[in-house]
Amino acid sequence: MTENLRDLDAWRSLPIKQQPSYPDAAAVADVTAELASLPPLIFAGEADTLKARLARAAAGEAFLLQGGDCAETFSGATGDKIRNRVKTVLQMAVVLQYGASMPVVKMGRMAGQFAKPRSKDTETRGEVTLPAFRGEIVNGFDFTQASRTADPSRLLRAYHTSASTLNLIRAFTQGGFADLREVHSWNKGFAENPANRRYEGLATEIDRAIKFMESAGADFDELQRVEFFTGHEGLLMDYEHPLTRVDSRTGDVYNTSGHFLWIGERTRDLDGAHIEYFRHIKNPIGVKLGPTTDPETALKLIDILDPDREPGRLTFITRMGAGKIREALPPLLEAVKASGAQPLWVTDPMHGNGITTANGYKSRRFDDVVDEVRGFFEAHRQVGTFPGGLHVELTGDDVTECLGGSERIDEAALESRYESLCDPRLNHKQSLELSFLVAEELEKL
Template sequence: MTDLSTAATPTDNPTVLTVSGPAEYPGLDEWRNLPISQQPTWADPDVYAASIKELGSVPPLVFAGEVDVLRERLAQAAQGKAFLLQGGDCAETFEAATADRISARVKTILQMAVVLTYGASLPVIKMGRMAGQFAKPRSSNDETRDGVTLPAYRGDIVNGYEFTPESRRHDASRMLRAYHTSASTLNLIRAFTQGGFADLRAVHTWNRGFTANPAHARYETLAKDIDRAIKFMASCGADFDALKTVEFFASHEALLLDYERALTRIDSRTGLPYDTSGHFLWIGERTRGLDQAHVDFLSRVRNPIGVKLGPTTSAEDALALIDKLDPNREPGRLTFITRMGAKNIREKLPDLVEKVTSSGARVLWVTDPMHGNTVTSPNGYKTRNFDDVMDEVRGFFEVHRDQGTFPGGLHVEMTGDDVAECLGGADPIDQEAFLTGYESVCDPRLNHKQSLEMAFLVAGALAHSR
């Protein structure tokens, strides 16, 4: 057992207590012997052991069959036959896991998906950064305010946002609360998406309300085109009962490996390990070291895997990650989520796409236009400019058009609420709005209107890429 007094740093091995999860499989615990970053230093070993034991016995949050369906859907997207829309909070909080806020996020993703489906003339895979996005990487272990230094906030699954010693303590019992909050969130998502809430006609009606705003009048033509298409389907006797439900998948960054390992189960059908904390898991820019713990662990589970690639990523890095995470070149297995920044996307992405494509690998290319465009507003708020975000999206589409490859998806930090965290948009947010409308505990998110505006703009780009 590791000495609990050892302080973890973003580049050193933190405290990792060895408590076996329920799924025994060759190599599944090899990550414990490798360099690991961005992990907590749990305060109480007994609480840790009890929490891991309980997580090892609880029901899975998602099921292997659902994961396999998603892999098939992503394989279609990698072949240019579908498009991935992935959106949700930067960092979920326990407090915000209410029915109203969950439904608002789901509603916004469904609204965006209708517009994108029409623009792309393709199925849209709907995926939330939801029901598990509770852990966040940090650039520093500590935070100092007014001369007081405490551990940094690492997400509700580790510690609290309130700046007090008790709140910032790394409490392993929070993993159990994250599990139960994820379970209730998934329960609501399934009810919404299978119980008529997702009816295509209702979702489109919501979008008509958006375009009625004079600020969004330029999108009214597309909205009317969709309206005519739905009326045409109805007049042809389309089975709208089949359009009342949708598939909706859950995803998060697999950052906290204690949690991910404890929720890994062996599928009785195949005898293979699945991380049942979510359908789709991704590895962040800070933890994608080829010979480090996160890449090793996720290389051994059957879930579809994403990797965030920033502007320093070389083609050799990308090819090595493919060899490690997708050695069998399995369709739908691996997604590259590029987060280059608007000023870098057109310069940095082409070489990656060209060399990965030349290698014969068929990965799904997705853009994350949020993380590379973070700035600080003059009045001190962490923010993003909507124009920069959209410029990166445009650059992503331009690169793939020039390379003859498919721009397969969009990964955004967004909310269904009318917050004020990102500057700009057709119905613009300015920095003064941050004083009353800024709610994020970590990174700024597009609000409901900005998210829908993005969908209309991307739909136009998709239409031209077909």
């Protein structure tokens, strides 16, 4: 056990990226010590259960759906907003599961997604240059010196906000709210649109099927509860390391800040601190792969992060861009397939398709998101591998941040309800629309 903890500190001697510069080192030490004394947010057994579910997806027997905010905010952790995000993921999952006749592993990009990597350490407006906004776990969005100064007390606020979010998620998914017999109620409160009407039709079919089975004597008590896991990018080591604990049952090391953590495109250096830290934790983990990833790098990541080829351990989340995925992804799939490894392959159709509109908004075109998803499925059909999941930035609210979809959101509409502090998210209607398109692709397998 002592050796495991010693190994866990090896990352400190390696180059590290995307960490904030705190003005008071003593304050950081106090906060990390307090974090280390607080209860775990998740338990080792839950992470193991998720790993088993992801193993099924990697083997082509299930599909992973992960969705949530680009970057969570403290003010966004309200009961209504959390409920709507959970409802949206549940609705998408039922569309996928019913359409593809396949179990869907449900995971929120929630209860820890407070940090964001940035392309630049600073932001300049006019003649003023300040630290970049790195998510509310680090600093504030307001463009002032006080707001943009990294504040370690925010680490504690992120912990407590994550705890309350997890508490509410568990209540919703274990207390009857997510009962499959309530599929119609999940649509209440959402504005009418073609995607919702299509969902209502599917919900009616499910309702009839369940009533038929109940009349035949089937016991549906298990439908009252739904497994729902959480994940986030494991970016800030001053948050992740203190929440890393040794399991008393096995002596293995787990990160207890979330069931699933991933390494971003900007921090996956093979000789970097993040890779070194991640290789020691037993959670299921992910790695983002952009269009410049070569097969040799993918194979090295497998050797370092999953040397025992443990089913469900490693997920590759591809973020190529609609115009690049059909060319960039197949060589990776072919090389990994030839090696005998079987990671779970998931598409992130959001991060490779960012644009800036003429009126200054960061956005994404819904058509590009859809095209990358289709390219992802095409690449897997070409190579003979399984397209195992979807990872999207979404909200359950009726925001206007991504262009297009059945609502035909245009650039002028972005100004009406653009609420994200970082990257644009699919709104509820666009998310539901995307789930029907993904279900159609899964039916082709």
